[in-house]
Amino acid sequence: MLNDNQTTADQHDENEVERVRRAKMEQIAALGVSPWGAKFERSHTAKDILELGENRSKEELDELAIHATIAGRIMLLRDQGKAAFAHLQDMTGRIQIYIRQDIIGEDAYKVWKLLEMGDIVGATGTIFKTKTGETTLKVVGLTLLTKALKPLPEKYHGLTDVEVRYRQRYVDLIVNPEVRDTFIKRSKIVQGVRRWLDERGFLEVETPTMHVIPGGAAARPFSTHHNALDMQLYMRIAIELHLKRLIVGGLEKVYEVGRVYRNEGVSTRHNPEFSLLELYWAYTDLRDIMDLTEGLIASVCQEVNGSTKIQYQGTAIDLTPSWRRVSMVEAIREVVRIDFSAQMSDEEARELARQHKVKLENHYTFGHIVNEFFETFVEGTLVQPTFIFGHPIEISPLAKKNPDDPRFTDRFELFIVGREHANAFSELNDPIDQRERFEKQLAEKEAGNDEAQEMDEDFINALMYGMPPTGGLGIGMDRLIMLLTDQPSIRDVLLFPHMRHQ
RNA sequence: GGGCUCGUGGCGCAAUGGCAGCGCAAACGACUCUUAAUCGUAAGGUUGUGGGUUCAAGUCCCACCGAGCCCA
Numbered sequence: 001m002l003n004d005n006q007t008t009a010d011q012h013d014e015n016e017v018e019r020v021r022r023a024k025m026e027q028i029a030a031l032g033v034s035p036w037g038a039k040f041e042r043s044h045t046a047k048d049i050l051e052l053g054e055n056r057s058k059e060e061l062d063e064l065a066i067h068a069t070i071a072g073r074i075m076l077l078r079d080q081g082k083a084a085f086a087h088l089q090d091m092t093g094r095i096q097i098y099i100r101q102d103i104i105g106e107d108a109y110k111v112w113k114l115l116e117m118g119d120i121v122g123a124t125g126t127i128f129k130t131k132t133g134e135t136t137l138k139v140v141g142l143t144l145l146t147k148a149l150k151p152l153p154e155k156y157h158g159l160t161d162v163e164v165r166y167r168q169r170y171v172d173l174i175v176n177p178e179v180r181d182t183f184i185k186r187s188k189i190v191q192g193v194r195r196w197l198d199e200r201g202f203l204e205v206e207t208p209t210m211h212v213i214p215g216g217a218a219a220r221p222f223s224t225h226h227n228a229l230d231m232q233l234y235m236r237i238a239i240e241l242h243l244k245r246l247i248v249g250g251l252e253k254v255y256e257v258g259r260v261y262r263n264e265g266v267s268t269r270h271n272p273e274f275s276l277l278e279l280y281w282a283y284t285d286l287r288d289i290m291d292l293t294e295g296l297i298a299s300v301c302q303e304v305n306g307s308t309k310i311q312y313q314g315t316a317i318d319l320t321p322s323w324r325r326v327s328m329v330e331a332i333r334e335v336v337r338i339d340f341s342a343q344m345s346d347e348e349a350r351e352l353a354r355q356h357k358v359k360l361e362n363h364y365t366f367g368h369i370v371n372e373f374f375e376t377f378v379e380g381t382l383v384q385p386t387f388i389f390g391h392p393i394e395i396s397p398l399a400k401k402n403p404d405d406p407r408f409t410d411r412f413e414l415f416i417v418g419r420e421h422a423n424a425f426s427e428l429n430d431p432i433d434q435r436e437r438f439e440k441q442l443a444e445k446e447a448g449n450d451e452a453q454e455m456d457e458d459f460i461n462a463l464m465y466g467m468p469p470t471g472g473l474g475i476g477m478d479r480l481i482m483l484l485t486d487q488p489s490i491r492d493v494l495l496f497p498h499m500r501h502q
Numbered sequence: 503g504g505g506c507u508c509g510u511g512g513c514g515c516a517a518u519g520g521c522a523g524c525g526c527a528a529a530c531g532a533c534u535c536u537u538a539a540u541c542g543u544a545a546g547g548u549u550g551u552g553g554g555u556u557c558a559a560g561u562c563c564c565a566c567c568g569a570g571c572c573c574a
Contacts, residue, residue: 016546017512017528076538083534100534117527130535153513154526156538160514163569175513265503268571359574489570502568 017151024114025147033111037145040122044068047092049127053135061128061135068137069124070095071145073174074117076155084112085136088123089174096136097123103140111144117155118148166497179492185304186481186493190257192300193277193477202253202279207242209235209259215459216240216398218451219262222272235261239278240398240472241459244427247280247470248462255279257477268489269419272498275477284471285426286410290387293414293422293473294321297385301484312417312486315383319416323385328374329408331388335377340370341405363447367392367407382415394444397437397453399425421480424473431463 025035044052049068053061072088072095082101087094101109115121122143130136153159158175165172165179172179194204212231214221216238224233239256246254260276281288298308301319308320329340338352349369353360358372370392382388389412393401399409410426428434438460444452481493491497 015512020528078536078539079533080536080539081533083536085536085539087537096537098535102534130537132535132537134535134537136535151512151527154515154538155513156526157514161509161569163509164513166569265574500568 018149021116021147021149021151024116025149028111028114028144028147031107031111031114033144035144035147037120037122037143040071040143040145042069042071042122044070045092046070046072046088046090046095049095049137050093050135052127053129056129058129058131058133064127066127067125068127069122070097070137071120071122073120073148074115075152077115077117082109088121091180093177096130096134097125097139098128098130098136099123099139099142103138104142108142112142115144116148116151118150118152119144120146120148162491163499166491167499167502169495182485182487182493183495185485188304189300189481189484190275190477192303193296194257196296196299197255197279200253202255202281203251205243205246205251205254205256206258207239207246207256209261211236213454213456215453215456217260217262218395218453220264220451222261222263237262238474239276240474241456243278243280244467244470244472245459245462247282247427248465248467252282252468253280266498268491269479271478271490271494274490274494277475277477278473280427280470280472282468282470285469286389286412286424286471289424289471289473290323290325290412292471293387293424293475294323294385297421297475297480304484310484310486312483313488315417317384317416317483319385323387323414325387325389325412327390328370328378328388328392329390331378331382331386332370332373335381336373338373340366340373361448363444363449365394367394371395379415379420380418383417385414385416385421387412387414393437394440396425397441398428398434400428400430401433416483419479420476421483422473422475424471427467427470427472429463429467429469431460434463435460 028035049070052066056064070088070090072090074086075089075094076087078085084099086097086099088097099109099112104112122145123137123139124141125137125139128136128138153171153175159165159171165176173183198204210224210233211221212233214234214237216236217240219237221234221237224235225231226233237260239258239260243254243256255277257275257277259273261273262270263272264270266272281292298319298321301308301310309316309318311317333339336356344366346365349366350360350364352358353364353369353372356373356376358369358376360369360372364372371394374388378388389410390402390408391399391411391413393407393409396409396411399411402408402410412424413420414422428437438453438455441453442455478490478493481487482490485493487493
């Protein structure tokens, strides 16, 4: 029984519509019917019934008299006095039901009259076609499964307020079928990635998401605290360093699809927590990882879209392998006619940056400037899938040096529609070099780069046991899903995107 | 962090600085093959919050809260 406070609290903000719904709930209960239902066995889904009706005439269906039991939410209701049509929605779609007082009986029809859009019911009956040809279930028995105490949004225009759609995704999912389709597709993409990797002998693993040292990427972490051990912990910003420890351990082909957390702004491409695929493959290098990346993305795209040629926000994108491969310095040379493969001092590079009004920070040396040129002038122009390789060593502290020019590394990033979609290296496996790279990162941190990486002594320790030459890859799953589902914002592929507290 | 745009019944939208309206849903009534069913009747609002200008503010100004887009 409700106490007085609870009653007050529950009804405090109720509007007229909600008061009426609550009154109907009470009337239903008074008729001896539970408004909250119980387990209900279905024989068919909405889609099953539509398929049974397809390619069958009205007469054939009547003769077959197929019996079916379904359940779903009432989405449309056309009451005609002693009969009614309604559309029930389940996870597979919508199916029309036809209810007549003379079939279900006066008592059952009295309950039906108290139902409205948004309520969830079970219905059993036979499949037939209306005179307009719509496959419909003629109901002989109706069961209320759940009474909805709030009304659905407008039945034709649905819910368009993006704030409400993100904050109350459950309502968005009820009334916007294309939203549901996007998230079903998201699940298929993630599943497709896993299957593709599993079929090739990769081992899926799970590593800690709370790190003592936040490493493996240039990003600010979220920090937290472990009370019992009284220690500072960070939510991981990458999976990299743990997976490479597993390569040292001999697991040779490993991957993890998991959530990482970066303490930065929110935009159409950034959410504080997002899903990352990382993969490491012993005895391979950058070239093998390029081949793998092409194969993986093209295959998953084919699987979910039926083609490797897709449209993204009105732009045709061709994901059919092989994709263009071009070095970062060459890509810059093509666009701004500067050749960074030439030897030059940090000061000469800084001068070029000033001339071209490229962002320049205090700690910047040659390689940072090359990267700024790339991000400023080239990145946005890479619409079709393009591997950019040969990143400066300063921004790649975990990648092997290029044997021909140690200012650059054996690293690539994949760009599609002007956005970074993947990041990969021939992994640095020299512990002495790795220690020096970490030390340079610490020096950058001193110089004011708060995204510089930290020294991870245990990771160095692991490398000292010997990590075989290894190719590694990271793919931002949310951006890949945006691309493959043609969604403009990362929030449209996250069920519950991060929102400011109301 | 900066710029622009937005916030009006449960939902979708209107309203030259001058009586806050329409549609859907919901209420009451009619209707046993409807398709956003239809027809009739009646109801629902402190216009995000707080200040200001004005005879008069949903509308103009300021601040704050929230959202979207663009930029950093």
